[in-house]
Every structure is written in structure tokens, then in C-alpha cells.
Amino acid sequence: MNASPPSHPGRRTLLKTAVAVPAAGAVTASALAAGAAPARAAADARGAGFDADSPRFALAVLPDTQYLFDADSADPEPLRATFRYLLTQRKEANVAFMTHLGDITEHGTADEIELAADTFELIDRRIPYSVLAGNHDIASGDDQRGDTPYLDAFGPHRFAAAPTFGGASPDGYNSYHLLRAAGRTWLILALDWRVSAAGLSWAQGVLDAHPTVPAVLTTHDLVWAEDDGTAHLSDNGTRMWDGLVKGNDQIFLALGGHYWPPGRTVLKNDADNDVHLHITNYQDRYYGGAGMIRLYTFDLVRNVIDIETFSPWFLSRDPADRTPLEAETLELTGPVDRFSLTVDFEDRFRGFAPAVVPKPRPAADVLVRGTVAYWRFDASGAALPAAGAPVPDGTVVRDLSGNGNDLTVGRLHDSGAQALTVSADHHVGQPAHGSLRFDGGTGPDRGAILTTGRRAPLNREKFPHGYTIETFIRLPEPFVGDHAWMGILSWQGRNGDAGKTTGWSPLEPTCSLNLSSERFLQFVVYPERQDADPTSWSHALPVGRWTHIAVVNDARRTVLYVDGSKIARNPAQRSTGIATLGKPFTLGATQFDEEFGQGFYGWMGDTRIVDRPLTPKQFLTPFA
Known part of the structure; x- marks a missing residue:
């Protein structure tokens, strides 16, 4: 149950507490990464028409899919439709990467995890992506919890061959990716829903190793929102803000799920720069959110990030055949679902990655025939x-x-x-x-x-x-x-x-x-x-x-x-x-x-x- 904290304290406290469901049928996890893997060249996945030099690219964000992988009530078809959409539209939308915000499954059982893992095979080696554990994907505890079915399926070994994969924490629950888009390198941090002190130290090490790379932080529990979409740091979000985000100017965008309704806010970091913090979660919507995604489209010419939210599963159907609830849910256009952020990228990144001004070119270089x-x-x-x-x-x-x-x-x-x-x-x-x-x-x-x-x-x-x-x-x-x-x-x-x-x-x-x-x-x-x-x-x-x-x-x-x-x-x-x-x-x-x-x-x-x-x-x- 991942709703946003309402006004009365009892329910708010309940919803901000991890739901600890025993993982039935757990098996031994694969060998964990022994320390942070060395960073690879920040190359993106080949093929599918993605243009790493275009000044416009999209980051696909996939929130809580837990109700689609819920014991014998599971239905992975909406997520398959989302993945098919990303594959077929990757060139047109110039999708650079997809990140899941946790709570892939409802109970974290071996059966649920296996079905989810099989579904994700649709995009393995075809679209680079990251995942992280939400509270419904694991039994309990922070990223030092040890083996789980989640780690068996979605641990570092799954991404080892991905060209964007930079490495994982020794426990395997935190990872980072380096992707090339708009002619520069970007960092995606995918952190466990309860990252430990060791995990925060590992994340700081990743940022220290890539000091000039702008970073997007993804995690499960970050901010909660009021009914009007105004978001506030959760208890765990406050810990992450104080322990990692506000002191690292590289992090300009932080995304979380877990709560509903969706919302957003902007906080100033220690460098007095804006950090945008968003909740993306639609599991309370019809059909458990129906595999709904957000596209964050970065436009470095216009200096904006355009955000849109929709369900490819419903959009793929003949409009004449859509039910009223499908038609109502296929695309969300409210102020927290479809909006634009003005970001002067050069100015925002100036503190850690000042723009390199091209040197003057001699006249001889431009005296064309x-x-x-x-x-x-x-x-x-x-x-x-x-x-x-x-x-x-x-x-x-x-x-x-x-x-x-x-x-x-x-x-x-x-x-x-x-x-x-x-x-x-x-x-x-x-x-x-x-x-x-x-x-x-x-x-x-x-x-x-x-x-x-x-x-x-x-x-x-x-x-x-x-x-x-x-x-x-x-x-x-x-x-x-x-x-x-x-x-x-x-x-x-x-x-x-x-x-x-x-x-x-x-x-x-x-x-x-x-x-x-x-x-x-x-x-x-x-x-x-x-x-x-x-x-x-x-x-x-x-x-x-x-x-x-x-x-x-x-x-x-x-x-x-x-x-x-x-x-x-x-x-x-x-x-x-x-x-x-x-x-x-x-x-x-x-x-x-x-x-x-x-x-x-x-x-x-x-x-x-x-x-x-x-x-x-x-x-x-x-x-x-």
C-alpha cells in the first residue's frame, strides 16, 4: 500500500512504514558484485535508431508495477505493451534509457519475481535500463539484507553486459549507469528503497569518481504529495537529501514512487541551485496503473524538460473499443502529470561542469569553396x-x-x-x-x-x-x-x-x-x-x-x-x-x-x- 501520507498521523505513520511480507520460496542469490565495478565507457546501446548526438532525448520512467505481478492475480500484458512501445518508438522519441522506481512486484515471492524477470527480457540488450528494490520486492531491512529472489533476478549480473552499466554496490542493491545523450555523459543512480550508510557512502564514491557528470537519482521512497500535488520530503527522503543530494550539485533531478498522488517540488541545494523532486506512481489508478510510463524529454536547445504520462497499453487499442475507464486513464494531463521544467542546462551544470567555450577558428577554416x-x-x-x-x-x-x-x-x-x-x-x-x-x-x-x-x-x-x-x-x-x-x-x-x-x-x-x-x-x-x-x-x-x-x-x-x-x-x-x-x-x-x-x-x-x-x-x- 503506497498511498501518499494523508493528514491524520495514524494513517500517515502506517503508510510510511515498510510493508514486510515474508518471501516464500526464497532461493540463494547469485554472487554479488565484489565492490563497485570499474566504470565503462559511457556508450549507449547500439541499434534501434537512438541518436546520442541529438540535442533532444527522452528518459522513460516506470513507476510501481506491483499490482501487475500479484500472486495469481498477475497480468504482465500492460507492461509488455509498454516495453513494445519503447522498442517501436525508440527512434522517434529518441529514448536513451528507462528506469524503474521500485515495487516491481506485490509480495516479492520467487514466482512473482520470475514472471517480472521474464517480462523484462523483452528489453534486455535492446534498451538500457535500471531497476531498484521497493519495499514490496524484498522481505525487510536496508540494502544489507542479503540474498532475495529480487537479487537473483535483478542483481548486477543482469546488467553486466549492458553498455551503460557502471557498477553496483557490494551488496548488489544499488547500481549506477552512464549514458551518452545530447552529446554528453549522464549518470543514473538507482538506489535501494532503504539505502544504508554503506550504500550512501558507495553512492558518494560514484559521484566523486564522475565529478563533471550531471546525475539523476532514482529511488522508491523520496517525497509524498498533498492532494494538490505539492510534494514534501518523506522521512527517508529527508535522510537521503541530507546525506547525499543537497551536498552534491551534480544531482539536479530526483525521482521516487511509493506514494500517491503524484506530485513535485523544487528544493535548493548547498550550491543554491534547484533540485527537482518528483513522485511518479499510478498504482491507485485503473488496472494498477496499466503499465503507465512517464517520458522526460530533455531538449538542450530549448532548455526545457517536457514531461508526459500515458499508458501505451490503452493507447494501442482502437479508440472505438476502449472502455470508459481505459479512455479516462490512457493519458494524464493534470499539472503533476504533464508539464515542463525550464532548466538552463549550461548554467545549472556550470558549478561542476563549466561549458567549454570553443576556441576561435582561423579564417582559413571557414573559407569554403x-x-x-x-x-x-x-x-x-x-x-x-x-x-x-x-x-x-x-x-x-x-x-x-x-x-x-x-x-x-x-x-x-x-x-x-x-x-x-x-x-x-x-x-x-x-x-x-x-x-x-x-x-x-x-x-x-x-x-x-x-x-x-x-x-x-x-x-x-x-x-x-x-x-x-x-x-x-x-x-x-x-x-x-x-x-x-x-x-x-x-x-x-x-x-x-x-x-x-x-x-x-x-x-x-x-x-x-x-x-x-x-x-x-x-x-x-x-x-x-x-x-x-x-x-x-x-x-x-x-x-x-x-x-x-x-x-x-x-x-x-x-x-x-x-x-x-x-x-x-x-x-x-x-x-x-x-x-x-x-x-x-x-x-x-x-x-x-x-x-x-x-x-x-x-x-x-x-x-x-x-x-x-x-x-x-x-x-x-x-x-x-
Whole structure:
């Protein structure tokens, strides 16, 4: 009986006490691991389509299944359905690992354990997983209890060949796994429901041996919840918090079962960082929870963990054949069952695993075939003053492609010195570690520009075989003032002078990248070979963080990418080349009727133009 502690003390005390059921038919346990096994390479299981480098992966969490393995009332089919789901959906959901939270069986008898062990064979050697003992899986006591049927079936020997298995405590009841996901190593600690002082010491040793690896702690009895889902440490949870969790900043997520209803809370550890503690248990639901699982989907791009709870057994049935209780239970959408956690992974792990900032890459490394121009705003690109200082008018930023498309700094009208300054800020994946800070004003004719010389080859380049234009920008936060339709880059000249008749106005330039009043990117081009003006529109760009932008044309159509992802509003209209007029290329503003308007407001980093289409993997910061 694993309900959450209710308000009156008698029942609360009862439910927080181990249910000691004698294990009938016990047999001698297999030989226990002699000390902690040496850590293996943190490789994940091969096959099944799991992508260890994708920034998005899922941790499957399986809570108390005890009512599915209850003497002659057992029915393992719901759990089999869950395992089949994980196997068939592993690639799509990118499931890295599954962890069981204890109380696999109701009485811990040899027969119940054997049936459960046979059921788990469905995923043996196919999906890496961990298990731990709940109070219903063993007779009594802490992890020094000795041999049990549970240990016979689910001891270290079962996982010895698993590529994620790192080792087990000498008693065999505690284990750890190392898995590779999102391009880094993660640690799963699976601790007995009553871990002893020796067990806690062993767990501390595992953390000490892997000091830079973020850890998820799993155990059976950790927190209990009120009816509204507010969770609190149980007595055993308090002991684990004080003895292990709060002093180890690596542990950022701790999961337990045992009680119901489900719930969650956030506590601050000794490093003043958040630790998320959750109860996951649905044995009180219809059909003993029906093999319900939770997927914790980690997204290291969005910095979130998305959580969803559902029963694959019920979901696999034809909706027309589901009973009312099956339909009611197949997916849970309450605030403690389906929710998201915001976790800035880099910042959260900074204390024990500071992010390694990539070193600057020399220009030669990114001068791909067909590079027409490449500018960067560090010492290799120009003789710039120190960070924070204004960039004087007349400063030359060299074209590192060697094609002679150097840029010269100027200010619009009477703009002051602060309209263009040097910055050390940069996109983490940018080749150069520097940028320019443009302070375009709230109104036209204010800002700074960098333009090519009158005879620069780029002025006349038509790009008949396609092109890729890349840049990095960061919009200030807060994004104050009226900066609607500020220009980012453009070629000067009127499209009407190129014989174009289809556009919004014959006075706008033949090619420009701008930002609308809604912070939508607008890329408008007048092709060399067509009388057309295909225009791409992005979503609203974020503020306060760097964004990579790439415009790719394959001589047939143009596609705009933001952070390596295609935007939705890319026109299918034919577009071949750019109708340049031999006039300068410009960073920092866009002309109308050959007069500059709103200057760019924000940071701008490395900018490259190539005379052919590139793939995202070939961008200045590669996207898989």
C-alpha cells in the first residue's frame, strides 16, 4: 500500500512504514558484485535508431508495477505493451534509457519475481535500463539484507553486459549507469528503497569518481504529495537529501514512487541551485496503473524538460473499443502529470561542469569553396579598438576571402560615436570571438554602416549558380524603441533601375535583409533572371540571445534558415541570381530611393557570402 501520507498521523505513520511480507520460496542469490565495478565507457546501446548526438532525448520512467505481478492475480500484458512501445518508438522519441522506481512486484515471492524477470527480457540488450528494490520486492531491512529472489533476478549480473552499466554496490542493491545523450555523459543512480550508510557512502564514491557528470537519482521512497500535488520530503527522503543530494550539485533531478498522488517540488541545494523532486506512481489508478510510463524529454536547445504520462497499453487499442475507464486513464494531463521544467542546462551544470567555450577558428577554416566575401570583427579582420570603444569612421574591415571586398565604417548623418562600438560578445559557435554593437536610433537616418568600395567585385556579382548569405545577430533585451524595418544587410540601388516591375516599390534595393515591426526577418530579392520579388518571412526573432541566419539559394528558389531550421514562409517562386547594379554592398542599414533609413540596433558577428548553396552542416556554425 503506497498511498501518499494523508493528514491524520495514524494513517500517515502506517503508510510510511515498510510493508514486510515474508518471501516464500526464497532461493540463494547469485554472487554479488565484489565492490563497485570499474566504470565503462559511457556508450549507449547500439541499434534501434537512438541518436546520442541529438540535442533532444527522452528518459522513460516506470513507476510501481506491483499490482501487475500479484500472486495469481498477475497480468504482465500492460507492461509488455509498454516495453513494445519503447522498442517501436525508440527512434522517434529518441529514448536513451528507462528506469524503474521500485515495487516491481506485490509480495516479492520467487514466482512473482520470475514472471517480472521474464517480462523484462523483452528489453534486455535492446534498451538500457535500471531497476531498484521497493519495499514490496524484498522481505525487510536496508540494502544489507542479503540474498532475495529480487537479487537473483535483478542483481548486477543482469546488467553486466549492458553498455551503460557502471557498477553496483557490494551488496548488489544499488547500481549506477552512464549514458551518452545530447552529446554528453549522464549518470543514473538507482538506489535501494532503504539505502544504508554503506550504500550512501558507495553512492558518494560514484559521484566523486564522475565529478563533471550531471546525475539523476532514482529511488522508491523520496517525497509524498498533498492532494494538490505539492510534494514534501518523506522521512527517508529527508535522510537521503541530507546525506547525499543537497551536498552534491551534480544531482539536479530526483525521482521516487511509493506514494500517491503524484506530485513535485523544487528544493535548493548547498550550491543554491534547484533540485527537482518528483513522485511518479499510478498504482491507485485503473488496472494498477496499466503499465503507465512517464517520458522526460530533455531538449538542450530549448532548455526545457517536457514531461508526459500515458499508458501505451490503452493507447494501442482502437479508440472505438476502449472502455470508459481505459479512455479516462490512457493519458494524464493534470499539472503533476504533464508539464515542463525550464532548466538552463549550461548554467545549472556550470558549478561542476563549466561549458567549454570553443576556441576561435582561423579564417582559413571557414573559407569554403566559392567564398566571395568573409568579414569578422576581431583582430584578424580589422585594427579595432578595445571592447566597448567606438569604431572610428574610416576604419577598414578586411575581406578575409582575399577577393578585395573590404568594408569601410561610416555613420549615418550626425550619428554619434556610440552608434558603432566594439564588443567581445559573440555566438558560442561563431568562428571569431568578437562582434560590432550597432546603436541604430528610434527613427530614420541614425546608425552606422559598413560598405564595400566603389570597385569591389561583390558590387557586380550576379550569383547565377546560387548563393549563401550568413550572419550572426543578437537583438538587445529589452528591445526598446521603434526599430521597425531596420536594415541588417543590403545591396544599394533601386530595383526599378534594374528593370524590375513587380515589387512593392521600384525604389527599394535589389536585395535586402530587414527586421519588421514584429521582429520578423524579411529577405526580399529581385532576381537577375526573373521579373519577380520573392520574399521570405521568419517568425519573431528572440531578444537577448544570439541567432544565426542563413539565406540559401540554389539558382531555383531561396530558403531562409534561422538557427539551422527552415522557416515556414519561404516562397516557391522561381529566383535565379541577384540583380545587382554595381553599387556597394552594405552592413547595418537598407536604402530606399538610395537613401538610408533605420540603422541596425543590436550586435552583428561574422558574415560570409558564398556563390553556391550550402547545407546546414556547412554553415559557419554547423547544424546537423
